[in-house]
Amino acid sequence: MQWLWAIIIGFVLGLIARAILPGKQHQPLWLTTLFGIVGAILGNAVSGWIGVEETSGIDWTRHLLQLAGAVLIVGLGEMIYTAIRGDKKRQMT
Incomplete structure (x- = not known):
């Protein structure tokens, strides 16, 4: 159930x-989800x-670090995805 x-x-x-x-991101939704999972793991590690x-109560700091990790990973992943995708389009033409 934890995987869900x-x-x-x-x-x-x-x-x-x-x-x-x-700007507009071109990565598919499944890749965004994967990057979000990796970002959450990164945020948990940093916390x-x-x-x-x-902490007692709601872990706001941990949640903000998870979001910051997701923003970082999604941003880097988008650059890599666009670079790979762009190279494939050039090879096909």
């Missing part, structure tokens, strides 16, 4: 990250490194 929550959270974080990033992994 990871997919849902990754999907939501990926969509929010795409909304935050300027553990700075000592705010578990």
Whole structure:
């Protein structure tokens, strides 16, 4: 059941990250979800490194770090996806 929550959270974080990033993103939705999952994992790791992994109440800092990680990964992933996709289009023409 945890994998289902990871997919849902990754999907939501990926969509929010795409909304935050300027311009149009060309990556498919499944890749946005995957990048959101990776961003959430990155945010959790950073929250553990700075000592705010578990707090009483709502973990706002951890959630903001997850979102920041998702924005970072979605942005980098978009650049890589566009570069790969652009190279394939040039080869076909």
